[in-house]
Amino acid sequence: MAQRNILQFIILGLLDQQPRTGYELTQAFDSDIGEFWSAKHSQIYPQLSKLETAQQVTHHEEVSGEKLVRKRYALTTTGKTTLENWLSADTEPVVGGGKDEFAVKLYFIQRPDDPRLVQMLTKQGAFHKQKLTHLQEQMTLKFPAGASQHDFGHYLVLDHAIRREKAYTEWLKAALTACEK
């Protein structure tokens, strides 16, 4: 893509929650936030450098063990301002709702009796059902009492992800029904 470098703001947001290392930032994209954004370490480390050059973040070095040096990054006041500005700015809704190779494939399979359809739908269904289960487990684990006062954003995105996966599995189920009759 060629977005407006949203990654930088996400990094600022994560560092606002708590100071983190590049490694920890990378890990963050493997958990909840990964449902709605992703980035590899090869994108994160250079971005951290740029943010530091731009005075948005600073780091201090931590030594663990004998020689391992870890760089823990934190927001500067400038960085905090940048983050707040982004959070307060209008978010233009993305028109095309993301990319979905599977959906596109189905688009090109015209006939409901295509021999490949059932297997395709079943397989994807299994995957998304499993993912849904995992997300629901996360929810009961992290928010056993429902929406919380602190961590409200976290609750919202988890709920979002669950609803999305639910809708996805239901779509697959309906599709399966529609092509079996």
Place this chain on the structure above:
Amino acid sequence: MAQRNILQFIILGLLDQQPRTGYELTQAFDSDIGEFWSAKHSQIYPQLSKLETAQQVTHHEEVSGEKLVRKRYALTTTGKTTLENWLSADTEPVVGGGKDEFAVKLYFIQRPDDPRLVQMLTKQGAFHKQKLTHLQEQMTLKFPAGASQHDFGHYLVLDHAIRREKAYTEWLKAALTACEK
């Protein structure tokens, strides 16, 4: 990103439906298929050239009016085979469910009483509700009798898009309720 050049297969799929010009392919991404994939003409024209070099497509020239030359592309048998192979191949489900700047923003707004929340949720809600309505109109327009034998894939992705937008609006509504109490 750096996908496995899925665009090429989508172009093949679109050309399999009917021969098209680069311009018409571009337009295709503004309609239904645009819900699950997008591409600009600056990506399409070069890709068409590559596909032609690779013998996947051919074109013939049409003259309209005095001098305007249109290139209408069609699949070769090789191209048809490539397409079928792609359609038959396993589709690995994408782990991270796409990117959503709005969702990420909410993630960083911890407090449910944040003064920005209501406006944000309301605004996005209006957009997605409108989009949902538009999609539902498309559905009743194109498939007044429900799922069709021909054009089944088209029906599926429309249904998919509708369910997605419905889930999105319901999430926003629930979020609004949750942060207002």
Place this chain on the structure above:
DNA sequence: TAAATACATGTTATTAATTACATGTTTGGA
């Protein structure tokens, strides 16, 4: 104690995608 795995940080090469540049034609309406 050896090996495997996780921790940790970077760079390089390549691909995917958008934005902007560039040019011209056709059609329909004011």
Place this chain on the structure above:
DNA sequence: TCCAAACATGTAATTAATAACATGTATTTA
């Protein structure tokens, strides 16, 4: 008949993102 909008096709510059390259440390476990 002029003008705007849609039609039509390309290229160039830049950015975003992934995959692969590269290297080394710390911890756990067999």
